[in-house]
Amino acid sequence: MRTGIRIRFEKDVNPLLIKAFNHFSKWLRRNYEFPIRVKVYVKSNYYIVNRYSKEEVSATFFAPYKKTNKPYMRIATGDFNDLEKKHGKEDAILMTLKSLAHEIQHYYQWIDETEFDEEEADNGAYEIISDYYNDSFSEFWDSIKEDKLDTTAKDCEY
Numbered sequence: 001m002r003t004g005i006r007i008r009f010e011k012d013v014n015p016l017l018i019k020a021f022n023h024f025s026k027w028l029r030r031n032y033e034f035p036i037r038v039k040v041y042v043k044s045n046y047y048i049v050n051r052y053s054k055e056e057v058s059a060t061f062f063a064p065y066k067k068t069n070k071p072y073m074r075i076a077t078g079d080f081n082d083l084e085k086k087h088g089k090e091d092a093i094l095m096t097l098k099s100l101a102h103e104i105q106h107y108y109q110w111i112d113e114t115e116f117d118e119e120e121a122d123n124g125a126y127e128i129i130s131d132y133y134n135d136s137f138s139e140f141w142d143s144i145k146e147d148k149l150d151t152t153a154k155d156c157e158y
Contacts, residue, residue, distance in 0.1 A: 001035075001036060001037075001068075002036075002037035003033075003035055003036065003037055004029065004034050004037050004038075005025055005028060005029060005034045005037070005038055006037060006038070006039045006040065007021055007022065007025050007039075007040045007042060008039060008040065008042065009021070009042045010041075010042065010043050011044075012044035013042050013043070013044050013077055014044075014077060014080050014081070016080075016089075016093070016144070017042070017077050017080055017093070017096060018042075019140070019143075019144065020093045020096070020097060020140065021040075021042055021100070023136070023140040023143075024097050024100070024132060024140075025040075027132055027135070027136045028104070028128075028132075031135075032104070034107075035111060036067060036070075036071065036111065037070065038070075038071045038072060038107055039071075039072040039073070040072070040073045040075060040100060040103075041072060041073065041074045041075070042075050042077060043074055043075065043076050043077065043078070044077060044078055045076045045077075045078045046076060046079050047076050047078070047079075048074045048075075048076045057076075058075070058079075058099050059073065059074065059075045059076065059099040059100065059102060059103050060073065060074050060103070061073050061103040061106040061107055061110070062074075063106065063107075063110040063116075071107060071110065073100065073103040073104075073107070075096070075099050075100050075103070076099075080092055080096055083095055083096070090141065094129055094133065094137075097129060097132070098125050098126070098129045101124070101125035101126075101128040101129050101132075102121050102122060102124075102125035103121075104124075104125070104128065105120065105121035105122075105124035105125055105128075106121055108124075109121070
């Protein structure tokens with residue numbers, strides 16, 4: 001069975017977010033195990049419609065009933081410019097990455113076959129983002145200033 005995390009980007013996703021997701025994904029792969037491959041679809045939409053509840057959300061995790069089927073996540077990034085205006089570039093990036101971190105928590109709940117718990121997922125997402133911020137975000141931030149990271153990749157695998 002394939003392992004890891006695979007990120008795919010829609011063509012209109014903000015190039016800065018492509019950089020951020022790529023850097024964060026590399027850090028995730030070094031620090032977390034993904035025993036069943038999970039695909040992450042980064043969308044340019046303002047929201048995603050949850051396929052079960054039909055509500056508009058910023059991110060979703062599809063947890064297949066059978067572990068042999070492939071899980072995936074969808075992350076909406078269309079509100080990034082609004083977040084940046086309101087909170088600044090750094091916080092807007094971290095807020096967007098936190099959506100992925102939240103869904104990763106649901107992935108682990110699925111792996112562990114435990115009840116999906118939103119509060120636990122929020123707390124775990126905050127912990128992941130805090131660890132990333134303290135461990136590696138400054139490296140990313142410096143690379144943005146120096147424009148060293150490539151934004152051309154539309155499909156990245158780590």
